[in-house]
Amino acid sequence: MTLETIESEIEANVPGCVLEIVSNPSPSGQHSLRIDPAHAVAIATFLRDAEPLRLDYCSNVTGVDWPGKEISEKVKIKKLVDGVEQEVEEVRKTQTLGHLEVVYHLYSMEKKHGPVILRMSTEDRADRVHLPSLTPVWRSAEFQEREIFDLYGVIFDGHPDLRRILMWDGFQDHPMRRDYVEPDDFEYEPTPHDEVLERARQHRTIMGVQ
Amino acid sequence: MSTATEAIRIIPKSPGANDEGQWLEVSMGPQHPSTHGVFRMDVVLDGERIVKLKPVFGYLHRNHEKIAENESYLGSMPYTDRLDYFCSLTNNWAYALAVEKLAGIQVPERAEYIRIITAELTRFQNHACLIGFLTQDMGASGTPLMYAFREREKILDLFESLTGARMMCNYMRFGGCRVDLPAGWIEQARAAVASFPRFLDEFEQLLASNEILMARTQGVGVLSKEFAVNAGVSGPVLRASGVNYDVRKADKYGIYDRFAFKIPLGEHGDTYDRYMVRLLEMRESLKILELALRDIPAGPIVDPKTKIRGFRPKPGEAYAHIEAPKGDLGFYLISDGSSNPYRYRVRPPSLVNLTVLEELCIGHNVADVVVILGSIDIVMGEVDR
């Protein structure tokens, strides 16, 4: 079952869904299918129950953090320089809006065929991080979605029991994000170098000992 | 007359009835003899019967995936030993398989045979330990565990002479293995494998037909087929419910298709079936081991072309999963071309198998919860990562 046929079948059966094949350059050749969060539950139910596919085993649910990148591109704009119309090159830095992504690996225990990979991403990494939960479709996603909520901060709507699973409940931030700063913890190194040295110096000044 | 009998056997009405106050909330907490590590279950008891059970994880969350993001690909290999610290060689194999898929590395013939031999030895000692712990949870304090650990020590000696460490082998490399078999290892392995059937017969004869074990496990924690598949349960727990899904046959990784071995399936899906499926799986592992140890070819043990220093796979992603003794262990790697993985995800079979724990335990007694948890075979290093 190539991904293209799966995509066309989904488009036929789930009206109005937005699909896009994300190609995977690595030799593993495991391309994935980006689905839009609005129709996610409908697509998932279709994939689980449709006869040729029968993807009844959601093996793996992964959270990935894509922070915003700074893209600087050269732009040619016309500017009045001392009265003369001139072509001037300007470097403009735009900060792309990062997003959080959830990847589902689906298998079929009945038909024993390989991973069909679905991807969903949130609008941004700050407050619009809601995604529909697929736990009602596959119960195996329950703990793994709770883990993504705990470590990445994606809020799964429709999840039966969305709590922190690994960190303690009073914990505030989401530690697996790329921009997570660990609480400062004094590290003893007999021969400190680079950032451990800075931290040791900083600790020295805090403790007022020279 | 009948009304009087009803008066005596007062069964609490539907949950939430006015006898809500009768329920005792207690936590079989992180430090508990039966939880195989730091696993906690918040249990609501009506007398001795379980009414609600909420598992709590995270007491051994050692941030394996965050550390792996700041580590090179090879640097994460010793960390995979500490995932499921009973089966370090199968963890290594799963991780090596994922990186080989990511970078498209071939594995020579002899390395494939060594991988199968070490994986089946790991499966054997993992199932032996599980049966030892399961019977200890049931009250046979220590005796079967002594037998199981006696066999495990034999296998650990083999691992130690091969990889240098008893438990933390760090043996697989991308494209093969780290070091070739020492002289005489194959004969040692054959002698050990030849001695295992006697141990299995002893175990089966002592335990399988033991009335106490049958009374404590038959009909306890029945897992239905549909619920098992939907909850993503994998491994012996799934096959005990009758679902014929084994990654060695379904996904055909390694050279498992050269060996004829059967997949034991259970019918009722209760704790006794989970125990018997593992016992039969150990016999199948011995069959594979005899075949593999007999016709292991000579040849290189690692693909000479793979670079060890400065290994930078091209950007892309890969997911590979194997049939680990506990279930379907998978590694999902996203590479951005640098020497560190951009995202390193472990699919933990023990954590997903625990999804069914609450449904299995409701209605049983507290003593049965201990046995059901023992039969699901969790290791906290893999559950919490």
Place this chain on the structure above:
Amino acid sequence: MTNSPYLPVIVLLLAAVAFAVGPLALAWVWAWKFSPRKPGPSKNAIYECGLESKGDAWVQFHPGYYLYAIIFLVFDVEAVFLLPFAVAFTGLTLGAGIAMLVFLLLLVEGLVWAWQKNVLIWS
């Protein structure tokens, strides 16, 4: 009083009590002299697998447990009464046998009543 038949019994009784209380007293004196008592809020807290124990255990249990325990107690005590009877069984007259039989039948009748009320069936 010098050689009354009960003298050995009393001496043995005192020896037994001394044998029991002696080490305890020694341990108490030792603890009092050498190792000081160090009670503390966290040490005296209820042990619940390392956590603070919330809620309390004074909960009304299912009546079945109480009945089970009472019935066990009754028949346990009955066994104690049977002991002297069993020891002197060979030398007993018919009268004593009948008296014991009445005692036994009374208790067996209680067991039958409890069984018939299926209190012994554990739901």
Place this chain on the structure above:
Amino acid sequence: MDENLKSELRKQGIVATTLQELYNWGRKNSLWPLNFGLACCAIEMIAASMARYDMARFGAEVFRPSPRQADLMIVAGTVTKKMAPQVVRLYNQMAEPKYVISMGACAISGGPFKQGYNVLKGIDRYIPVDVYIPGCPPRPEALIDALMTLQKMIDRQPLTGPDRPRHLQADAPSEFIVPEFGAHDLDPSQNPEVWQAPLVNISLAGTDDAGND
């Protein structure tokens, strides 16, 4: 009671000993460990109590589940920040005299998981540790060696006098503060009573031993 007099008496079958030796001999040969496995080191601890390595030869094979009946806590495995309050509370609930063996690199200093955000960098930040066993995991023989070291320590403990062991001193604390779960980290992040950060001689940092850059 010098040594040769004792050996003389022993030849005639008379054993002469002091009250302290008897007390220490009794305690050192029945160290009951708390049933308290955290991670991979716990499996080596179990292997050490099994038939081949047999901790029973040292009287330490009885694993008591409740801290009330244990007098040795073997911290075997990684102590995470979520588990630290429980470890300290268990230590507090153990009866005196109590000892702590910190087994494995993780329990000593966080070990291979030191950079983890949820890993406590060593249990000696909250409770006093008597014997450290390096290794990841240490072999069962190493655990038995630690037991023997602890037994030697107990043997040397005098009953009276200034350097009495902790449990015989009335003012030595038998309880330590249990850390709370904070918003970003445990607070307090370590117990100053028990642990002081070892000072790094920064002046020499970045130079080799001879002091040149």
